[in-house]
Amino acid sequence: MSSGWEIRMSNSKGIPYYFNAATKQSSWDAPSELSEDQIKSLPGSQHLSGGSSGGVGTITASHLLVKHKDSRRTSSWKEMNITRTKEEATDILREYQAQVGNSREKFEELASIHSDCSSHSQKGNLGPFSKGQMQKPFEDAAFALQVGEFSDIISTDSGVHIILRTA
Numbered sequence: 279m280s281s282g283w284e285i286r287m288s289n290s291k292g293i294p295y296y297f298n299a300a301t302k303q304s305s306w307d308a309p310s311e312l313s314e315d316q317i318k319s320l321p322g323s324q325h326l327s328g329g330s331s332g333g334v335g336t337i338t339a340s341h342l343l344v345k346h347k348d349s350r351r352t353s354s355w356k357e358m359n360i361t362r363t364k365e366e367a368t369d370i371l372r373e374y375q376a377q378v379g380n381s382r383e384k385f386e387e388l389a390s391i392h393s394d395c396s397s398h399s400q401k402g403n404l405g406p407f408s409k410g411q412m413q414k415p416f417e418d419a420a421f422a423l424q425v426g427e428f429s430d431i432i433s434t435d436s437g438v439h440i441i442l443r444t445a
């Protein structure tokens with residue numbers, strides 16, 4: 279007998295939630311009455327990180343990148359030749375961090391406007407990725423996050439970043 283539960287993807291938050299079509303209940307957390315195996319067998323389980331769509335150990339994250347003169351690529355969709363220093367880039371990103379607080383909406387707004395990554399066009403969303411795909415400092419920080427959590431400022435060869443894990 280089906281429990282009526284299914285897993286859906288929240289478009290506004292970009293993270294999965296549990297919905298029961300019979301009772302119309304919805305919850306960000308897995309229903310306590312379901313076992314791990316039952317959850318993995320629910321309709322929509324591919325939305326769970328590590329589901330069939332992304333493979334084992336796949337997460338989804340967004341980021342806001344500020345490049346500097348020592349970045350691997352010193353141009354972006356915004357600027358042909360980025361000359362700010364790493365210290366200046368970090369100060370800029372700290373200001374964005376203060377404006378974002380814990381707001382995903384504000385983060386996406388600022389990433390869309392200010393991120394020096396071409397993912398700015400997707401509100402900073404990089405899509406799903408597994409270990410071994412991103413620069414190591416970025417991967418380490420992103421995989422250490424819980425879904426919905428922001429990283430502190432981290433540095434890669436591309437510049438300085440703030441990461442939000444979304445799935």
Ligand SMILES: Cn1nc(-c2ccccc2)cc1C(=O)N[C@H](Cc1nc2ccccc2[nH]1)C(=O)O
Pocket residue numbers: 341343351353354394395396397398400403404405412413416434436
């Ligand atoms: C890894 N990646 N994904 C996208 C992307 C994803 C979805 C939609 C559009 C662009 C862009 C990039 C990328 O490497 N962008 C670079 C900057 C950059 N360097 C990164 C290092 C780690 C993670 C993300 C990063 N983004 C650029 O534009 O110069």
